[in-house]
Amino acid sequence: MDSKQKSHQEEMEYLKKTLAFINHEIEKEECSLAEKKSDLIAARKEMYENTVHVSTDFESLIDVNLYLSQVHNQISTFNPLHLKKLNKMKNSPYFGRFDFIEQGYSEKERIYIGLHNLMDKNTGEAYVYDWRAPISSVFYRFEPGKATYDTPTGISQGDVSLKRQYLIRNSELKYYFDCSVRITDDILQEVLSRNTSAKMKHIIETIQKEQDVIIRDKDHELLIVQGVAGGGKTSIALHRIAFLLYEGLDSKLQSNDVIIISPNTVFSRYISSVLPELGEENVRQCIFDELVFDAFKGRFGEETRDMQLETLIHSRTKTGGDLRHQSIAFKGSKIFKQILDRLLWYYAHRIIVFDDIYYNGEILATRQELKTRFLNNEMGIPMAKQLKRIESKLLETFHPLQKKRLQRLEKIVENHKEHELEIKSFSRLLAIKQAKAFRERIQKFMLVDYGQLYELLFNSPGLLVKLAHGLELPENIEEIVSSTRQNLRSGQVHYEDYTPLLYLKLKIEGNDLFSEIKHVVIDEAQDYFPLQYEVFKLLYKNAAYTVLGDIHQTMEKTMDRSVYDDICEIFNKPKSAKLSLDKGYRSTYEINTFTQKLLSEGGKQNYCSIERHGEEPLVLYQETRESMDKAIIEEIAKYTEQGYESIAVICKTQAEAEKVYCRLQKSVQITQIKPQGGEVIKGAVVIPSYMAKGLEFDVVIVYDVNKENYASDFDKKLLYIACTRALHRLIIYYQGARSPLI
Numbered sequence: 001m002d003s004k005q006k007s008h009q010e011e012m013e014y015l016k017k018t019l020a021f022i023n024h025e026i027e028k029e030e031c032s033l034a035e036k037k038s039d040l041i042a043a044r045k046e047m048y049e050n051t052v053h054v055s056t057d058f059e060s061l062i063d064v065n066l067y068l069s070q071v072h073n074q075i076s077t078f079n080p081l082h083l084k085k086l087n088k089m090k091n092s093p094y095f096g097r098f099d100f101i102e103q104g105y106s107e108k109e110r111i112y113i114g115l116h117n118l119m120d121k122n123t124g125e126a127y128v129y130d131w132r133a134p135i136s137s138v139f140y141r142f143e144p145g146k147a148t149y150d151t152p153t154g155i156s157q158g159d160v161s162l163k164r165q166y167l168i169r170n171s172e173l174k175y176y177f178d179c180s181v182r183i184t185d186d187i188l189q190e191v192l193s194r195n196t197s198a199k200m201k202h203i204i205e206t207i208q209k210e211q212d213v214i215i216r217d218k219d220h221e222l223l224i225v226q227g228v229a230g231g232g233k234t235s236i237a238l239h240r241i242a243f244l245l246y247e248g249l250d251s252k253l254q255s256n257d258v259i260i261i262s263p264n265t266v267f268s269r270y271i272s273s274v275l276p277e278l279g280e281e282n283v284r285q286c287i288f289d290e291l292v293f294d295a296f297k298g299r300f301g302e303e304t305r306d307m308q309l310e311t312l313i314h315s316r317t318k319t320g321g322d323l324r325h326q327s328i329a330f331k332g333s334k335i336f337k338q339i340l341d342r343l344l345w346y347y348a349h350r351i352i353v354f355d356d357i358y359y360n361g362e363i364l365a366t367r368q369e370l371k372t373r374f375l376n377n378e379m380g381i382p383m384a385k386q387l388k389r390i391e392s393k394l395l396e397t398f399h400p401l402q403k404k405r406l407q408r409l410e411k412i413v414e415n416h417k418e419h420e421l422e423i424k425s426f427s428r429l430l431a432i433k434q435a436k437a438f439r440e441r442i443q444k445f446m447l448v449d450y451g452q453l454y455e456l457l458f459n460s461p462g463l464l465v466k467l468a469h470g471l472e473l474p475e476n477i478e479e480i481v482s483s484t485r486q487n488l489r490s491g492q493v494h495y496e497d498y499t500p501l502l503y504l505k506l507k508i509e510g511n512d513l514f515s516e517i518k519h520v521v522i523d524e525a526q527d528y529f530p531l532q533y534e535v536f537k538l539l540y541k542n543a544a545y546t547v548l549g550d551i552h553q554t555m556e557k558t559m560d561r562s563v564y565d566d567i568c569e570i571f572n573k574p575k576s577a578k579l580s581l582d583k584g585y586r587s588t589y590e591i592n593t594f595t596q597k598l599l600s601e602g603g604k605q606n607y608c609s610i611e612r613h614g615e616e617p618l619v620l621y622q623e624t625r626e627s628m629d630k631a632i633i634e635e636i637a638k639y640t641e642q643g644y645e646s647i648a649v650i651c652k653t654q655a656e657a658e659k660v661y662c663r664l665q666k667s668v669q670i671t672q673i674k675p676q677g678g679e680v681i682k683g684a685v686v687i688p689s690y691m692a693k694g695l696e697f698d699v700v701i702v703y704d705v706n707k708e709n710y711a712s713d714f715d716k717k718l719l720y721i722a723c724t725r726a727l728h729r730l731i732i733y734y735q736g737a738r739s740p741l742i
């Protein structure tokens with residue numbers, strides 16, 4: 001037997017042995033779950049038989065409670081998660097191996113890497129190591145030769161003598177091969193050439209070295225990643241969460257302690273399967289719109305981000321379009337944050353007018369005392385809370401006086417003939433009325449409202465400009481102020497006003513929510529303005545942050561890398577790092593080459609494409625809208641027949657998508673992706689460009705890229721986002737004159 005055959009035989013034996021162990025564990029786990037289930041049923045039955053079902057008697061409620069807590073305990077031990085993990089491992093127990101001789105030892109260890117740890121607790125034999133275990137990092141980071149990895153007690157060194165990859169499916173070894181330098185070879189090529197699915201998939205078998213560095217980073221409280229389109233940012237974010245949950249087992253980091261801020265709900269649904277696939281519970285996901293709407297409790301919030309973008313796209317050619325753009329940029333800027341801070345100062349120092357507080361002829365506090373108490377806020381308590389404290393203190397001194405006041409009122413009433421017979425009741429009535437008036441008098445200057453304060457900024461002539469003294473304002477600030485004033489007066493609060501409103505609310509009222517959040521992941525970071533980051537900081541005060549974005553995928557604004565400096569400055573974490581990902585994994589080489597040309601000269605980036613080849617993108621002319629529809633219908637049929645699983649017709653706006661959908665659906669099976677819809681992104685879909693952000697499709701057909709539709713820089717960005725969604729095929733249609741952007 002030659003060494004190759006011997007090695008093959010060894011691998012087959014190892015797989016057999018591992019599978020036998022997994023089957024044994026599955027059997028054990030099934031028995032244990034069955035036992036727990038019958039105990040649970042018995043406990044419920046016992047509770048049902050031994051307790052009353054309707055009662056007002058306290059004793060019997062205590063009884064019910066005792067039984068209930070027993071049932072709850074049993075429910076909490078009934079956890080099928082481990083069984084699920086084992087079943088996944090049965091399908092594919094591991095995907096990699098390396099042989100390692102730890103420094104100071106002579107024995108070579110075979111380290112097999114898979115989805116989860118698999119260890120025989122009786123013998124201590126480790127069949128498989130979890131891909132997140134410290135030693136597994138060697139697989140992702142080193143070629144054969146010297147290698148190191150972090151352990152809780154320091155850095156371990158050793159020698160890697162072999163590195164091997166496997167494809168095991170349905171418990172069968174399909175193939176394996178030895179790899180040396182990087183995992184960019186056959187398996188990666190094979191994975192990337194597959195068709196996409198309706199849900200995002202995990203990438204643990206082919207994580208690249210530079211991606212692994214980000215996933216396993218534990219040293220930074222703020223990690224910023226600038227990555228090209230398709231560079232794996234979202235994938236990395238999710239794998240990083242899985243890693244942190246694994247690492248955090250000791251520090252009790254749980255899925256509830258982590259939150260992902262996603263660009264929209266379609267995207268949230270798209271990524272929702274990755275963590276469960278990795279055997280972790282899903283973490284909370286939230287979009288910025290939800291954050292503000294929840295905070296405003298229905299007071300503001302008719303316009304969504306999608307609606308804002310639609311308006312911006314449509315208003316390009318209309319008067320006022322530019323003003324809206326400038327207003328959005330200004331209201332999200334660092335300068336506007338400074339103005340809001342000054343507004344808060346101005347309100348506290350100049351606007352709140354305290355009164356002397358009298359009751360029953362005694363002075364409880366002079367206006368000066370109240371003001372000093374209010375401004376002497378060394379602990380930085382939020383304004384509303386500080387006022388509440390002062391109010392409580394005043395009420396504390398007021399309460400004992402109420403009795404005295406009543407006695408005094410009784411005396412006064414006694415002297416009034418018409419109330420002779422009802423001295424007590426009438427005096428009490430008077431006392432209640434006066435107490436109410438007293439409270440109202442205090443509350444007049446104790447209540448501070450963020451909405452009214454925001455209005456004041458735009459309603460008081462010259463106030464904003466005065467507060468902006470020394471700051472650089474946009475040229476058309478007067479127009480921005482007057483249009484905002486008009487909007488606010490007519491009850492229209494635009495999406496760009498939400499962030500400043502929320503900022504004021506959080507500053508004034510403070511925030512006790514989300515204190516449990518320990519890690520925040522912000523994906524599509526380029527979509528947010530500095531003021532939104534200020535809001536994140538106020539919301540998730542104690543959290544660490546992973547921020548991932550691509551400055552080339554902004555929509556309504558232009559951006560450069562300095563945005564990441566702003567983010568660092570805002571979060572102000574002692575340990576932060578900025579990393580880049582320059583390699584695009586999503587699209588073929590030909591599509592990547594095409595999309596890079598869409599970036600404007602100044603916006604060119606270091607870009608490196610994966611060497612996966614496919615057909616050149618097509619730019620096709622159609623004479624009429626009807627012929628364009630017909631051609632698209634034919635393309636969808638053709639690509640569906642060729643086995644492509646997801647085909648997107650990307651339109652510029654929701655309005656255009658709506659119309660295209662209505663026409664196409666008469667001839668072809670197609671779904672329209674709507675902002676709040678629950679559609680699965682599979683088969684053929686119609687979607688507006690901005691909603692396609694973060695998603696990917698086997699085939700992308702961009703609809704009507706003509707001179708009118710795609711002309712401005714803003715349009716160019718939408719076009720870039722649309723085209724970079726394609727994995728295998730990109731087709732661009734236009735009717736009339738071709739857009740100068742392509």
Ligand SMILES: Nc1ncnc2c1ncn2[C@@H]1O[C@H](COP(=O)(O)OP(=O)(O)OP(=O)(O)O)[C@@H](O)[C@H]1O
Nearest residue numbers: 203206207208229230231232233234235585586694
């Ligand atoms: N190491 C990898 N192995 C296999 N596939 C990968 C790897 N890295 C990225 N991919 C694949 O590349 C595609 C793009 O990844 P992802 O969506 O995470 O990128 P992104 O940077 O968030 O893209 P965008 O900013 O354009 O939305 C996905 O299909 C993902 O599975």
